[in-house]
Amino acid sequence: MRNRHRRIQIDSAVRIIFQAVSYLSVIALIAMLGFVFYQGIRPFTAPTADQIQIVPEHIPQLTVNGRMYENRRSFIDIPMDAEGITIEFEHQGEHLVVNAGIDPSGDTWEEIITFPPELHQYITSPEAYMYTIILPGAVAGLEQRIHIQIPEPRQQVSAFLLGSEWRPVYRKLYGILPMIAATLLTTAGAVLLGVPLALLSSVLIAEFLGRRSASLVRSAVDLLAGIPSVVYGFFGLMMLVPLIQRIFGSSSGSSLLAAVAVLSVMILPTVISITVTSLKAVPATYREASLALGATPLQTAWRVVFPAARSGITASVILGTARAVGETMAVMLVAGNSPQFPSSLTDSVRTMTATIALEMGYSSGRHNELLFSIGIILFVIIIALNAIIMKLKTNMQEVS
Amino acid sequence: MKRLLVLICAAAVLGLTAAPVFSGGSPESETYTIEVTGSTSVAPLMEQFADAYREVRPEVTINISGTGSGDGITGANTGVAELGMSSRNLRSAEIGFGLDVLTVAVDAIAVVVHPDNPVSDLTVEQVRGIYTGEITSWAELGGDDSQISVVSREPGSGTRGAFEGAVGFVDELLAGAIEFDGTGGVRAAVAGNSQAIGYISLGSMNPEVKAVSVNGVEAKAERVVDGSYAVARPFLILYREAQIDPETKTFLDWMVSAEGQAIVSQNYVPVQ
Numbered sequence: 052m053r054n055r056h057r058r059i060q061i062d063s064a065v066r067i068i069f070q071a072v073s074y075l076s077v078i079a080l081i082a083m084l085g086f087v088f089y090q091g092i093r094p095f096t097a098p099t100a101d102q103i104q105i106v107p108e109h110i111p112q113l114t115v116n117g118r119m120y121e122n123r124r125s126f127i128d129i130p131m132d133a134e135g136i137t138i139e140f141e142h143q144g145e146h147l148v149v150n151a152g153i154d155p156s157g158d159t160w161e162e163i164i165t166f167p168p169e170l171h172q173y174i175t176s177p178e179a180y181m182y183t184i185i186l187p188g189a190v191a192g193l194e195q196r197i198h199i200q201i202p203e204p205r206q207q208v209s210a211f212l213l214g215s216e217w218r219p220v221y222r223k224l225y226g227i228l229p230m231i232a233a234t235l236l237t238t239a240g241a242v243l244l245g246v247p248l249a250l251l252s253s254v255l256i257a258e259f260l261g262r263r264s265a266s267l268v269r270s271a272v273d274l275l276a277g278i279p280s281v282v283y284g285f286f287g288l289m290m291l292v293p294l295i296q297r298i299f300g301s302s303s304g305s306s307l308l309a310a311v312a313v314l315s316v317m318i319l320p321t322v323i324s325i326t327v328t329s330l331k332a333v334p335a336t337y338r339e340a341s342l343a344l345g346a347t348p349l350q351t352a353w354r355v356v357f358p359a360a361r362s363g364i365t366a367s368v369i370l371g372t373a374r375a376v377g378e379t380m381a382v383m384l385v386a387g388n389s390p391q392f393p394s395s396l397t398d399s400v401r402t403m404t405a406t407i408a409l410e411m412g413y414s415s416g417r418h419n420e421l422l423f424s425i426g427i428i429l430f431v432i433i434i435a436l437n438a439i440i441m442k443l444k445t446n447m448q449e450v451s
Numbered sequence: 452m453k454r455l456l457v458l459i460c461a462a463a464v465l466g467l468t469a470a471p472v473f474s475g476g477s478p479e480s481e482t483y484t485i486e487v488t489g490s491t492s493v494a495p496l497m498e499q500f501a502d503a504y505r506e507v508r509p510e511v512t513i514n515i516s517g518t519g520s521g522d523g524i525t526g527a528n529t530g531v532a533e534l535g536m537s538s539r540n541l542r543s544a545e546i547g548f549g550l551d552v553l554t555v556a557v558d559a560i561a562v563v564v565h566p567d568n569p570v571s572d573l574t575v576e577q578v579r580g581i582y583t584g585e586i587t588s589w590a591e592l593g594g595d596d597s598q599i600s601v602v603s604r605e606p607g608s609g610t611r612g613a614f615e616g617a618v619g620f621v622d623e624l625l626a627g628a629i630e631f632d633g634t635g636g637v638r639a640a641v642a643g644n645s646q647a648i649g650y651i652s653l654g655s656m657n658p659e660v661k662a663v664s665v666n667g668v669e670a671k672a673e674r675v676v677d678g679s680y681a682v683a684r685p686f687l688i689l690y691r692e693a694q695i696d697p698e699t700k701t702f703l704d705w706m707v708s709a710e711g712q713a714i715v716s717q718n719y720v721p722v723q
Binding site for chain 1: 519522548602644647
């Protein structure tokens with residue numbers, strides 16, 4: 052009796068562990084989405100900071116708006132509604148006063164701070180939203196500098212999605228339309244080229260090949276699916292890219308065409324394996340009936356089996372599309388990664404996934420957050436593709 | 452009962468293998484691990500430092516991850532890594548993080564072309580012209596009549612920032628330029644294309660590509676020392692003085708000591 056009680060206890064403990072493990076994927080999804088959305092939405096909801104930030108270099112003591120700072124090496128915050136900025140410090144034995152006005156309603160960042168004309172020769176702007184006042188030092192390298200950073204305003208969604216310039220570091224232009232175009236073009240090209248090939252070989256495998264040769268071809272396809280994408284990319288970079296350069300006589304073979312070619316091979320296994328499965332699932336009675344009516348095997352495959360497996364085939368094409376949208380490494384190696392609109396097949400392009408992978412390790416601040424925003428766009432595309440598959444599945448259930 | 456025994460054994464084995472991992476970073480133990488992250492250009496030099504330092508202090512392990520200058524600066528700022536590596540000077544927005552900076556080496560950026568390319572000398576203006584799209588054919592530069600394939604690093608790269616700064620164009624890269632991440636990617640692209648031009652760290656040069664001289668000055672460490680080769684940048688180590696372990700401080704001092712700088716001078720320009 053006691054033994055049985057213990058077994059029940061163990062059973063329920065095991066059940067709790069199982070449940071926890073099965074919810075792990077849901078938790079992982081929520082955690083990942085939460086993180087991506089949290090980072091990716093921020094640039095559109097708030098400016099980078101609420102205040103103007105000032106940091107001195109090689110100035111041991113300075114006074115900003117009446118407050119004195121010694122050996123300051125981190126930002127000094129000035130609220131946007133302050134009347135102005137007054138910076139006082141010693142420069143080569145002279146007491147200098149820098150006065151600047153703030154106009155928070157300025158349309159462009161250049162209009163927010165106004166400097167007196169006598170200071171203009173010392174002011175540089177190393178990047179957008181940033182002024183650096185450089186005063187010569189006794190020795191080169193010891194120039195006194197004051198960096199003034201103006202917060203970047205809220206990023207406009209339209210400027211992000213429809214902007215055609217991606218200059219994230221200095222000019223702070225974040226338009227991803229060329230990347231969206233590149234992702235759509237490479238995907239469309241891969242689907243146009245890869246899907247007909249995949250469908251033809253699926254019909255061959257499912258309907259015409261003998262058991263032994265069918266399993267040989269299928270295992271080859273399965274192996275193709277197992278090759279790491281970086282190997283596809285490397286092969287493309289070493290073989291395909293020089294070939295394209297020679298054939299088209301372009302300056303470089305890294306191009307939209309190379310990306311399309313590599314992707315179209317990469318989506319083959321996904322499309323073929325699901326299509327074969329759904330072709331095989333068509334009841335044998337369909338084929339028998341068609342053959343008995345005098346149709347040839349080819350007519351049977353094309354006119355009877357194929358339409359019957361329609362929704363499975365559509366699902367396979369959509370999964371192949373999703374694969375092409377999400378592919379990163381192989382495309383990054385062969386596409387050339389220029390953020391531009393391609394005007395021909397031999398032009399270099401940069402997909403959204405490649406942008407994230409290329410720049411994540413190098414970006415900071417808003418540039419970094421906007422890479423997450425690109426992730427959100429990709430996620431939306433994948434969700435849309437998945438929704439279509441879900442719809443197909445319910446349709447299929449209604450039919451059967 | 453038997454199962455319980457197996458479980459206990461498994462737990463014991465796990466515990467034993469995990470123990471050194473957990474004790475690795477604790478201050479009271481003999482060993483210490485320094486986490487270093489950042490620029491892919493500085494990483495090869497840091498590997499050399501780590502190899503040599505193993506002889507000096509075998510109880511110190513140095514973990515290096517080459518992810519990018521931006522990552523190195525952010526990592527040192529947020530404390531993810533004790534030391535950050537950067538292959539460019541800090542940008543204005545990063546100066547306000549208040550990080551301590553140690554320059555361990557100076558590196559030249561070599562402008563490279565395919566070994567078959569007859570062009571062997573360019574001026575800074577010509578390099579700028581190529582990268583901004585004003586010069587599009589090698590014929591304009593005394594080479595073959597073929598289009599120039601411009602290869603660049605990705606936005607935010609330390610090498611790219613330093614190169615654009617030294618050559619004098621900022622964010623004006625021509626739209627059709629090919630972009631690769633990492634020095635190796637640029638080198639491979641130039642090595643595989645006789646029409647290509649790229650730029651890489653001088654310490655990563657190999658015979659697959661040819662370095663052109665800039666303004667008549669060869670890309671060599673000696674030419675950087677005398678100031679005649681213009682395209683150079685510092686290798687920086689970033690840290691917070693107040694937060695680093697004494698063991699890390701010793702390592703920092705060692706990198707700029709005569710012994711450490713001797714390693715630098717093999718491929719780069721020493722700072723001392």
